[in-house]
Amino acid sequence: MPDKEEDMDEFLFVHQSNAQKHLLERYGQEICLLDATYKTFKFDVPLFCVCVSTNSGLVVVGLFILPHETCFHIKRGLAVLKDWNPNGKPTYLMTDYDRKEIRAVEETFPGCFSFLCDFHREQAWKRWVGPANGVKDADEVLTMLRSIANSPDEATYNETVGVLKSSSHWLDNKSL
Structure with missing residues (x-):
C-alpha cells in the first residue's frame, strides 16, 4: 500500500x-x-x-x-x-x-x-489468553483483567491489580 x-x-x-x-x-x-x-x-x-x-x-x-x-x-x-x-x-x-x-x-x-475501545481490548485479551501463552484458566484470568479495566477509582484499580499479581496465574507465568 x-x-x-x-x-x-x-x-x-x-x-x-x-x-x-x-x-x-x-x-x-x-x-x-x-x-x-x-x-x-x-x-x-x-x-x-x-x-x-x-x-x-x-x-x-x-x-x-x-x-x-x-x-x-x-x-x-x-x-x-x-x-x-x-x-x-x-x-x-x-x-x-x-x-x-x-x-x-x-x-x-x-x-x-x-x-x-472496550470491544477491541476484550477481543485482544480473548485471543491472547490460553495454552499458547501459558494461561491455564482463561476465564479466571479474563475475570481479573475485566475487574481491573472496570475499576471505578484508583483504589479499586490498585486492589484489583494486586489480586492479579498475587494470583498463581501471574506468579507462574512470566508472559502474563
Whole structure:
C-alpha cells in the first residue's frame, strides 16, 4: 500500500457540516472516537468517522474517505479536520486496536492519548489468553483483567491489580 508523500495527489474526501463543527467544539475537547469501517460495505474504500458523545448520544462530527488504510492517509484525513477546527484539541481519542490509527492520532494531535475501545481490548485479551501463552484458566484470568479495566477509582484499580499479581496465574507465568 502506498504510504509516501508522492501519494498526496490520491483521492481524499473529508466532510464536516457547520452543525458537526459546532458539536465537535462543544463536546470534543476531552474525548473523541475514531471509528473505521473495516470492509463493512461493498465498496473497497476506507471510511473513517470522528464521533463525540453529546447530551443526546454518540454523533458523527466529521468523516473522511481514503484511498488506502495507511497511517499516512489516516493522518491526511485527520489533518484536514484539525485544520478546519483549530480550537479542537482532544485530550483522548478512542480507536480500534490498529497501530496505524493509533500512530496517526498521536502524530496528528501531539499530547493526545489513544484509548483502545472496550470491544477491541476484550477481543485482544480473548485471543491472547490460553495454552499458547501459558494461561491455564482463561476465564479466571479474563475475570481479573475485566475487574481491573472496570475499576471505578484508583483504589479499586490498585486492589484489583494486586489480586492479579498475587494470583498463581501471574506468579507462574512470566508472559502474563
